[in-house]
Amino acid sequence: METIVFSLLNGVTYGLLLFMLSSGLTLIFSMMGVLNFAHASFYMLGAYFAYTIGAATGFWVALFLAPILVGLLGAAVERWGLRQVHTNGHVAELLFTFGLAYLVEEIVKIVWGKLAVPYKVPHLLDFSAFTLWGTSYPAYRVFMLAVSITMLIALFVLLKKTRAGLIIQAALTHPAMVGHLGHNVPKIFMTVFGIGCGLAGLAGVIGGNYLVTDPAMAYAMGPIVFVVVVIGGMGSLAGAFVASLLIGLLQTFAVAVDATFYDMFGWAGLGQMTEVGRISISSLAPMLPFLLLVLILMIRPRGLMGDREF
Amino acid sequence: MKKFALATAATFALLASSAMAQDDTFRIAYIEGLSGPFANVGDQGLKHFTAAANKINAEGGINGAKVVVEPFDGQTNPRESLVQLQRAIDEGFQFVTQGNGSSIASALIEGVEKHNKRNPDEPVLFLNYAAVDPAFTNDRCSFWHFRFDADADMKMNAITDWLESQPDIKSVYIIGQDYSFGKAVADAAVSQIKEKRPDIEIVGNELHPLGKVKDFTPYIQKIMSSGADAVITGNWGADMQLLIKSASEAGLEAPFLTYYGGGLGAVTAMGQSAVGRVMQVSEFHENLDASEEQLEAIKDFEDEFGLDYYYLRIFTLMDMLKAAAEKAGSNEPTEVAMALEGMEADSPYGHVTMRADNHQLLQDLYISILSDDVPGTVEGTPFGFKTVENGMIDAAATKTETTCKMDRPN
Numbered sequence: 075m076e077t078i079v080f081s082l083l084n085g086v087t088y089g090l091l092l093f094m095l096s097s098g099l100t101l102i103f104s105m106m107g108v109l110n111f112a113h114a115s116f117y118m119l120g121a122y123f124a125y126t127i128g129a130a131t132g133f134w135v136a137l138f139l140a141p142i143l144v145g146l147l148g149a150a151v152e153r154w155g156l157r158q159v160h161t162n163g164h165v166a167e168l169l170f171t172f173g174l175a176y177l178v179e180e181i182v183k184i185v186w187g188k189l190a191v192p193y194k195v196p197h198l199l200d201f202s203a204f205t206l207w208g209t210s211y212p213a214y215r216v217f218m219l220a221v222s223i224t225m226l227i228a229l230f231v232l233l234k235k236t237r238a239g240l241i242i243q244a245a246l247t248h249p250a251m252v253g254h255l256g257h258n259v260p261k262i263f264m265t266v267f268g269i270g271c272g273l274a275g276l277a278g279v280i281g282g283n284y285l286v287t288d289p290a291m292a293y294a295m296g297p298i299v300f301v302v303v304v305i306g307g308m309g310s311l312a313g314a315f316v317a318s319l320l321i322g323l324l325q326t327f328a329v330a331v332d333a334t335f336y337d338m339f340g341w342a343g344l345g346q347m348t349e350v351g352r353i354s355i356s357s358l359a360p361m362l363p364f365l366l367l368v369l370i371l372m373i374r375p376r377g378l379m380g381d382r383e384f
Numbered sequence: 385m386k387k388f389a390l391a392t393a394a395t396f397a398l399l400a401s402s403a404m405a406q407d408d409t410f411r412i413a414y415i416e417g418l419s420g421p422f423a424n425v426g427d428q429g430l431k432h433f434t435a436a437a438n439k440i441n442a443e444g445g446i447n448g449a450k451v452v453v454e455p456f457d458g459q460t461n462p463r464e465s466l467v468q469l470q471r472a473i474d475e476g477f478q479f480v481t482q483g484n485g486s487s488i489a490s491a492l493i494e495g496v497e498k499h500n501k502r503n504p505d506e507p508v509l510f511l512n513y514a515a516v517d518p519a520f521t522n523d524r525c526s527f528w529h530f531r532f533d534a535d536a537d538m539k540m541n542a543i544t545d546w547l548e549s550q551p552d553i554k555s556v557y558i559i560g561q562d563y564s565f566g567k568a569v570a571d572a573a574v575s576q577i578k579e580k581r582p583d584i585e586i587v588g589n590e591l592h593p594l595g596k597v598k599d600f601t602p603y604i605q606k607i608m609s610s611g612a613d614a615v616i617t618g619n620w621g622a623d624m625q626l627l628i629k630s631a632s633e634a635g636l637e638a639p640f641l642t643y644y645g646g647g648l649g650a651v652t653a654m655g656q657s658a659v660g661r662v663m664q665v666s667e668f669h670e671n672l673d674a675s676e677e678q679l680e681a682i683k684d685f686e687d688e689f690g691l692d693y694y695y696l697r698i699f700t701l702m703d704m705l706k707a708a709a710e711k712a713g714s715n716e717p718t719e720v721a722m723a724l725e726g727m728e729a730d731s732p733y734g735h736v737t738m739r740a741d742n743h744q745l746l747q748d749l750y751i752s753i754l755s756d757d758v759p760g761t762v763e764g765t766p767f768g769f770k771t772v773e774n775g776m777i778d779a780a781a782t783k784t785e786t787t788c789k790m791d792r793p794n
Contacts, residue, residue, distance in 0.1 A: 285598035
């Protein structure tokens with residue numbers, strides 16, 4: 075019972091962090107058809123900015139400032155980078171973001187060094203929120219949950235309930251029409267790119283101290299974000315949400331499972347001490363999202379909730 | 385004309401070779417992960433090597449040659465480390481050192497063996513200061529490999545000896561990194577516990593991906609629900625820090641029997657919650673009795689590098705290397721290796737012996753526990769390690785059987 079409750083809590087926390095990252099990527103993709111390879115780099119920048127700003131002003135100011143800075147940087151990248159290469163087609167855009175990811179990593183190494191920086195959980199949140207069955211649950215994780223859910227609601231309201239959201243949604247599918255109606259479509263693109271990067275930055279701010287802030291963090295997070303977007307369905311926010319939670323839970327629960335292949339397939343004649351029989355489910359945890367990715371692409375190529383056919 | 389060209393070429397060749405012979409540096413290639421998740425560990429080792437080299441240079445170098453330790457970033461990756469080994473060899477290095485990651489040490493041993501077979505005139509010697517897979521001094525032993533750290537079996541022997549005196553511990557959970565070293569630790573723990581304390585139940589035996597897990601909470605959750613009385617882990621670097629961080633966040637109270645609980649950053653991450661619970665087996669901790677001179681040396685090191693003195697064995701390695709080269713009267717790797725075999729020396733903490741049969745160093749080991757009541761503290765925390773009761777294991781007692789059959793050069 076306690077295993078289930080805690081795996082659920084940890085899985086949801088990790089899942090929501092993933093969603094914060096992938097929502098931006100999904101938004102950007104659905105709008106411009108650009109798969110932003112550098113998306114996880116903005117996540118990393120969020121963590122580093124928060125670390126540096128936080129050292130001067132404290133965590134709470136950094137929590138607001140860092141994502142905004144990352145968002146502005148993202149908008150600048152769109153305005154002076156992506157927009158220039160756009161005329162050369164999607165491949166050029168893809169390559170551009172690919173290069174950008176490397177560039178950001180090297181810059182981070184030069185500015186902050188190759189080692190992990192001591193970006194710590196703020197003192198105010200460094201206590202255990204509650205204790206269940208003798209296990210305490212850190213307050214910071216509750217805070218992460220709260221931030222993620224707030225972001226989720228804010229994003230929903232912005233897209234579904236405001237005029238700006240309507241225009242953005244229209245620009246997603248019919249950019250030419252929106253343009254003819256007198257809206258500045260390039261500016262909308264830039265804003266959305268900025269917001270998407272800002273969301274990744276926010277994920278970095280609250281994820282950097284929960285996990286680790288080092289130059290390898292973007293590389294570690296990058297692949298999994300793409301998995302989320304593909305499983306959820308390219309361009310579908312709701313899909314990304316479901317997929318994030320699914321992956322978060324899948325990974326945490328897999329670690330908690332104390333079974334080996336022998337326990338599962340022993341009836342089929344698999345020996346207990348054979349190489350294959352000794353593989354445990356928990357050791358497969360990091361592989362499962364990718365397995366799911368392959369399965370989804372085979373069974374339902376447009377993803378769980380995507381409507382774009384390839 | 386042709387004669388002239390030949391003569392010129394010969395002269396240049398002579399000049400070049402005499403320039404090589406007069407080269408008065410003793411160069412050691414330090415191949416470690418200097419970027420990536422284990423970069424801080426690599427950096428820490430480099431500083432110890434630099435300090436040891438500085439000390440030797442201040443005393444006149446090795447056979448008059450100035451010692452230079454040059455870093456090569458192997459990125460804690462066997463393939464990249466091999467690339468760096470080749471680079472070092474191409475640049476004329478004949479001494480190589482590494483320690484973080486037995487998977488990498490394994491690749492380097494193989495690389496060095498191959499190179500030495502093909503280039504018997506320019507052999508390379510591998511000095512291992514921390515990769516403790518027991519295979520390197522048993523089935524896979526090599527004449528060109530010397531290890532200055534106790535291997536996983538020797539350390540586990542110390543831990544299980546201590547377990548024998550702890551009747552309260554009835555179950556243990558083993559968690560480790562998923563590669564050769566983590567597996568060696570787990571295998572040693574399982575077989576030795578079965579032998580020495582058959583009543584102890586092993587309630588978990590878990591491997592996690594090396595350097596990839598950022599949040600150990602699910603693993604800690606599993607340990608807690610298994611009800612283990614103690615946890616055994618060989619984790620090092622970030623994997624050690626994050627494991628303990630999650631354990632203290634979740635309020636896990638079982639003692640941790642570790643190999644590297646005193647490693648860089650671990651004590652800071654563990655904090656107060658680890659006092660009286662985290663134990664380590666090592667050849668050194670900051671509260672061992674030592675001469676004034678040694679205490680001074682530790683203080684100098686810490687002042688100069690802003691880092692805790694941790695790797696006693698790096699200083700032992702460098703001192704023995706110097707002694708061996710001077711005994712051989714040569715800085716040539718084969719002769720140094722021959723002199724190193726069976727060599728005995730005095731470290732600031734006792735007598736050490738390099739076994740001739742498998743190239744494993746024998747040194748005193750200590751089981752120590754994190755305490756807040758010690759004179760020597762680490763990482764600016766109020767904590768430090770102190771030897772537990774009966775925690776000192778004599779060098780001779782750490783000796784294990786070996787299956788090594790070594791091919792020696794003629």
